[in-house]
Every structure is written in structure tokens, then in C-alpha cells.
Amino acid sequence: MGFHVNNTVLNTIFETWQTEYNIYAPRKYPDGGRFSDTDCIRYGKIDTAEEIIFDKKSEYSFKEFLTPVSQTLFFFTEGETKEADIPQRKAIIFLRSCDLHALKRLDDMYLCNGPADYYYSRLRENIKIVLMGCEHSFENCFCVSMGTNRSSNYDMSIDRQADGTYLIDCKDADWEKQFAAAGCVQQEVSPSYVTENSITVTVPENLTAEAAGSKMWDDYDSRCINCGRCNFVCPTCTCFTMQDLFYSENGKAGERRRVWASCMVDGFTDVAGGGSCRQKNGQRMRFKVLHKVLDYKQRNGYHMCVGCGRCDDICPEYISFSNCVNRLQDAIMEVKQND
Amino acid sequence: MDINTKALKKNAFRITKERGLTASRIRVPGGHLDAKYLGEIQRIAETFGNGTVHITSRQGFEIPGIPFEKIPEVNKALQGLIDGLEINQEELNGGYPASGTRNITACIGNRVCPFACYDTTSFAKKIEKAVFPNDLHFKIALTGCPNDCVKVRMHDFGIMGMTLPQLETDRCVSCGACVKACKKKSVEALKSVNYRPQRDERRCIGCGECVLNCPNAAWTRSKTKYYRLTLFGRTGKKNPRLGEDFIKWADEDSIIKIILNTYDYVKEYIDPSAPGGKEHIGYIVDRTGFEEFKRWALRDVTLPEIAEVMTPMYWKGIKY
Amino acid sequence: MIKNDYIPFSSKILEVIQHTDIEYTFRMEYQGDVKPGQFFEVSIPKYGEAPISVSGIGKNHIDLTIRRVGRVTTEVFERYVGDSLLLRGPYGNGFNLSDYIGKDLIIMAGGTGLSPVRGVIDYFFHHPEQRGHMTLISGFKTPNDILFRSDLKQWSANMDVILTVDYAEEDTPYHVGLVTQYIPQIQLGNVTNTAAIVVGPPAMMRFSVQGLLGIGLPEENIWISQERKMCCGLGKCGHCKVGDTYICLDGPVFNYTKGKFLVD
Secondary structure (H helix, E strand, C coil), X not given: CEEEECHHHHHHHHHHHCCCEEEEEEEEECCCCCCCCCCEEEEEEECCHHHCCCCCCCCCCHHHHCXXXXXXXXXXXXXXXXXXXXXXXXXXXXXXXXXXXXXXXXXXXXHHCCCCCHHHHHHHCCEEEEEECCCCCCCCCCHHHHCCCCCCCCCEEEEECCCCCEEEEECCHHHHHHHHHCCCEECCCCCCCCCCCCCCCCCCXXXXXXXXXXXXXXXXXXXXXXXXXXXHHCCCCCCEEEEEEECCCCCCCEEEEEEECCCCCCCCCCCCCCCCCCCCHHHHHHHHHHHHHHXXXXXXXXXXXXXXXXXXXXXXXXXXXXXXXXXXHHHHHHHHHHC | CCCCHHHHHHCCEEECCCCCEEEEEECXXXXXXXXXXXXXXXXXXXXXXXXXXXXXXCCCEEEEXXXXXXXXXXXXXXXXXXXXXXXXXXXXXXXXXXXXXXXXXXXXXXXXXXXXXXXXXXXXXXXXXHHCCCCCCCCEEXXXXXXXXXXXXHCCEEEEEECCCEECHHHCCCCCHHHHHHHHHCCCCEEEECCEEEECCCCCCCCCHHHHHCCCCCEECCCCCEEEEEECCECCCCCCECCEEEEXXXXXXXXXXXXXXXXXXXXXXXXXXXXXXXCCHHHHHHHHCHHHHHHHHCCCCCCCCCCEECCCCCCCCCCC | CCCCCCCCEEEEEEEEEECCCCXXXXXXXXXXXXXXXXXXXXXXXXXXXXXXXXXXXXXXXXXXXXECXXXXXXXXXXXXXXXXXXXXXXXXXXCCHHHCCCCEEEEEEEHHHHHHHHHHHHHHHHCHHXXXXXXXXXXXXXXXXXXXXXXXXXXXXXXXXXXXXXXXXXXXXXXXXXXHHHHHHCCCXXXXXXXXXXXXXXXXXXXXHHHHHHCCCCHHHEEEECCCCCCCCCXXXXXXXXCCEEHHHHCXXXXXXXXXXXXX
């Protein structure tokens, strides 16, 4: 059911939600940017609706609430292990259509690829989703090409209007009652979505892993600095590494945690004894790009990349993932000719 | 021709090697100006000078080839620049009221440069407002970060931007980028302990390389801006030397106060027979001893808690 | 409620068998289904986890042959009989014995590559009636690096065992040379009814498979086992992904028709 809601009412309803939930949304971290006197827009806990940033894309995605950057799995003392506690509070996450499509990818990775992940599922069970409408496309977005520009599997949608009021489409029965009880005007609402982006990406129909043999990847050997920013901002990247630590050198207590990992960063493939794969940055780029638009689909039936364009937004070397994907057609031709 | 060279120099004109010809010296605090003022400089050079302009080593402009008699007209023509660059003035259309305290120079700062830890031009202008006009020979320079592109250590007061890096440990992905950058580009103040960077507060110079290189915004800049203040670097015939660190993690207000206090100190102790009333402050400090300088400089100054004051200070330098 | 697969269980060290200075077999208390070629995540708190393949399977134990090359394994070597290690697993597909039953069998192992196939060899040593002619070519760097010496001697009772080292002093009792050099010595029957397993370092596997194809073995009769960095064993951490394949879930054992397409 749709509602037209003003800021005061929305904040009052937020207050009732906050007794049980933390609300997470893209917000501003003043002076939180890499460069001095710059802000960072990224996900964080918010108290009021005004804090939610609607007019800019968040630099990092929402994924950190489901796959925390650093997540303690269990604690150990000599010989004993104790599972890390379940977070006490549930989460309401505000996200855009691309990110909601990314959530499906996280689900498929953590719940379906091999046995279901205990730590992911216990967070996943306790979230509600608020879809933020997109009135216009942002720089580097290519959601339309990836088919992720529309979503309907939300608990509520929200569009901020120019006058500071909100259009809301509510699917959650309890929330719907709250909006109705607050006297919000009912009206037909459907969340806004974009129908075109300035960037169009075409994944070649005939793309195969043979594209790995193209010379195009060599460009990235020197252009890429293997910093991993593209992976960390990506809402669909899920890799992690295990870490064991003791709280002090002589202490007997410690923990095992898992921490985000990046296939672009040194050490990702290092095995004990010294072996590693993909030493060149171009080969790491190839591994990442083909995962996003080829081999994930071979395994799961749909593309991994959701076209949010955050990887392009953040790359300090101005390497464009979307442009790279658009080069794949030539790469296929090149490889076929060489055969 | 009868002309008071002392008054002419104080008015920011120069006695040149060509009799009767002077050069007008334009100050650009912080070295950044709206492009439209270049047109005004061009007009003055073409109307009153020989049609050339020298870009000075202190980020000002010098318009040579001006006949002495044109000085009043040039001063009038400079009014737009003086107003536009917000230079403190004593007499409208009278040109610059002093030249002893030199133009305050700055690197491009955080308006453009990713390394800079603050807006160097804005701080330079703030200092200019506080110290100018003044006849004492003070050289002040500001640089955005410890790369020191402005070479602040060649100045009486060198101001170097610092940021106090903040680590949100739970955002750290143990990629090692900060440790590597600090080691390769800076002072090796970070090491990895339990998979996460540990910062050696004593070593850290606040350059911000850790923040710049962190791929996951685990390192961020401090909201408060900090500065390293270096003292009494100088070039010159007698005894050139590089400025030495005085305060690490200083704040803006303290720095301005210290500079103003130093004017008082110099007024008290300058050699009355110094040629042209110019004496490098360092020579004065050599005479009075550093502790006396410090007593004057830190009068009514409240430094941030983390500030480190180096004392005593020793300068090295070439001696002839 | 979903099972927490990350919590390890404690397993006692029953026996420690030293092969070389840096390779020991730890016989661990274990009851449960497990196949040769599968692996366990072995850990010691503070030092972390390492994937180790099962090198032997008994009624109440498993063997883990560990090479001391990293943080975890160095610490494992500090433990002895009566101490415990933490384990998770078994993970991976392992070797399917039914793929080899009734066939001539060639096994080529390089170095510690012998560990994951040891269970297969042992099975067919004890059940010679379930296979045809069997050849084991087992290569090590030097005589000092040889693993499972007594097994190798025992196995030669009913199969051809070619033990070779890359380098050795003169008058060594062992063959000298790469494992591939001994492919021509294999007593070859009907290639379509011959199965081969190749396990070892990447280069050794590549050349050995080429050699086997060269003598006429069909691709589909060759199996290989892959080693990659793994942090979870559960298809989650992503380190072992190669193309659309997760070594920990889909492997580490692959029929060569699939394995040949794995490009890191």
C-alpha cells in the first residue's frame, strides 16, 4: 500500500522501529574522505530520515551488515572454543535496486554455494529491506545493462520528494498499519527507477574463458596498482580470509575471525611453501572481470555484476570495469583469430 | 631627482640597477589568485613598466622598468589587486604599506593536491591578515604535507600540514597497504601486529599516506588539523641553515600567536644597527639564547594536548 | 538451525611417523566417513588453519601427512602423541574407488602428492582382485625426501613400484630422473581400460598428463588432484575458485576432461 509521508511522521515511525532494529542507510561521514576536507558517503547507522543521503551514491555498499569486514567466528582458550554471540539487534537496511539484486548474489554465495553459512544466515534472518528509488542514474551506473534497475522484493520502498516529504510503498503488514494509523495519505506509489544509464555495457553472447588468452589484460599489468578498492566497494564480492589471534602474546585467549579479502591484493592465492597464482595485475583483473560477467553465470545462471559502478567510482587509477567488459568482444575476436 | 629610498622600499618598490627606474612588487598571499588579476598585472606592466613581469621566488609578481614618477599612478592601479587579494592597507590608493614581512608562500594545498592536509592558501591569508603590514624581515611559508614542496625549512616560520590518522580497526582488511606505503614513502611508523597496523606515535609525521592508501576507509583523517612548525631556516650570505622542528601537532591559532609573539621578541632584541633594519631572526636567537626566544614565543599560547615542543633546539648549517 | 561448520573439533594425536626432517604423518583419532583425496582443515588456535589431505584411513583414525612449510604446520610439529589438534572436515570430493575398479591402474605422484593417493594405493594393494595391472611411479627430489618408505616397499609385492628421485649421489639404489621419464616402462594393456591418477606439483602434473596422453590414454581415464589456497573448505572464502569451479567443493579431485580447463 502506498503512502505520502512527511518527515516528522517518518521519524516518529523510525523511533518505534529503533526499539528493535538498527537502521542502516547511506549517510555522510563529514571529513571522512580520503583527501582532506572531503566527506565520505557510506553506510552507517542512522537515527533520523534527514541523515539518509538520497542524492549521491554510497562509496561502499551495504554488504558490511551481512558480511562484516571483520567477523569473529569463535573465541578460544586452550582447548575450548566458544561461538561468537549473535548480534542482539535486527537491522533495517536502506538500499537501491542494484544493491537489492546484489543481496540475491550474497544469498546464493553464502546460503547455496556449498553448505549454508551459519554466520551469514543468522544475520540474514533478521533484516528488513527498504528500497530507495532512483530518480536518475549516477555517474558510472550501468544497472540497466545488467537488468538490475528494478526490484520488487522489498519490505518498503522510499522516494524523497523535492519538498522533503516521502512517497512510500509498504509491503510489510505491520509497517503498513503504522503508516495508516499515523494518518498518512494513501495513494498509489511505485518506487522510481531508471530506464537508461549514460553507460551501456554489453557482455558478449559468445564470451568464454578463452578470453583469458587476450592481450588486453596486459594493459592492466601496469595500470592497476592491486589495491583491491574495487573488491571492497563491490556489493557482490564476498571473499574472506581467516585470521587467528591471541589477545596478548602470553595470553591463552584469542579468537578466529574472518576478514574481507580481495583477489586483486597480493597474497590472495599464496599457499604455504610459497606457491601463488596470478602474479600480474592484469591476470588478477581478468580473474575478477570474468568472474563478474562469465563464470559466476556459468555456475549460477545469471551475472554476478549488478552494474552499480562503485568499482569505477573508486578506482584511483581510473580503470573502468564497464569499459573493460566492453572490450571483451574484441578480446574474443582476437583469441579466435589466434587459434 | 630627490626620492626617499627608505619610503620607496617600504612601499614595496625596489631600487634597481637602472637609475630612475623602479620595480613594483605585488604580494599574493598563499600564491593563489583569481585569473582576472593577471590581466591587471599585465595592464600595469604594459602601461607603466617595460612590458615584462617577473614571477618572484616568493610567489609574487615584480613589474620592472617603472619610472619613479609613475609610482603614485602605479599605486592607484594596484588598488584592484590589493582589494581583491584582501591585503591590509593603510591609505587607499597608496599601494602596499610595508615590504619587510615578505609575501607568505604556500603550495597548492588541498584545493587541488590529494596529499595536502589543509587549505594552505586560506591559512596563508589568515596569517597575512594577522601580521601585515610589518617592516620586520619575516619569511613565512606553508606547505600542505611533509613532502614540503614549498621548502618551508628555508623560511623563518615553516608550517607543514599534518593529520592524526584514525584507525577503525574493524574496517581493516589486513591488506598491508598502509604499512607498505608508510615504509616506502614515509617514515616507517607502522608495523603489522595481529594482522593490523600499529602506529608508532613518536615516529609518525602525520603525512596521511596510510589514509590515502587504505582501500577500505579504515584509516581516516582527524577532524582537527595539525601542523608541524619549523623555525628559522634561512638562506643568505652569513650562515645559511635549514629550519628545525619546534612544535609537532600544533594548531592554527597557536601558530599565529607564536608568529605575533615573535614580532614582539624581535622588536625587543633586534640589533639597532642592523643594515636596513633587517636581521634574520635566527641571528637574534643566537644572541639571546633559545630559551629566551621560547619564553616570548609561547606567551599566552595554549597548545593542543598532543603537541610536542622540541627544546632545546640546535641548528646546523654552513659556516664560512 | 543451520549447522556451524566453522567450529572445529578436537582430535588426539595417536601416533607420529617421521618420514623426513620436514614431513611427518600424524595419525589422528577420527571416526566417520572419509575418502582418500578428501582433506581436513587442521588448526591450532593462534596459528590458524591449513588444508591437509588425508593420507591414510583406518577404522578409528585418519593419517594426515604434513609438510612443515608455514605458520600452522610449524606449530603442528611442536605437538606429539597425546596432544590434540583441531580439525574440520572432511571436505572435497575425494577419489571414487569405483572409477578404478576392474581397470589397469597407473598412479603418478610427485613429492607430497603421494599423500592424497596413498589411500587409493593401499586399497588396491589389499584388494588386488578388484583391479588389473597396477603401476606406481613415485618421484621425490632427493633420497632424503622420500615419504612412506615402508609402504613403498610393501606395495611392490603386488604392483610395479618405480621409485625415482630427481637428484642423487652416484650409486644410489633409486631410479634417478623425473617421473615422466618412466612412463615408457609402464606395462601397458588396453588403454581404454586403463585409469590413471596424477598428483603433484603443477608442472609435474602437466607433463605427466601429457606423457600419459602420449601413450594413448584417453583424457576421460585420467584423474588429477589440485591444490590451492583455501580458507574455509565450504565454497565461501573464494580463494580456491578457478573459473566456475571451487576446488574445495567440486574437487580437489578432477577428471582430466574437467581439470584441463582450469585456468587460474
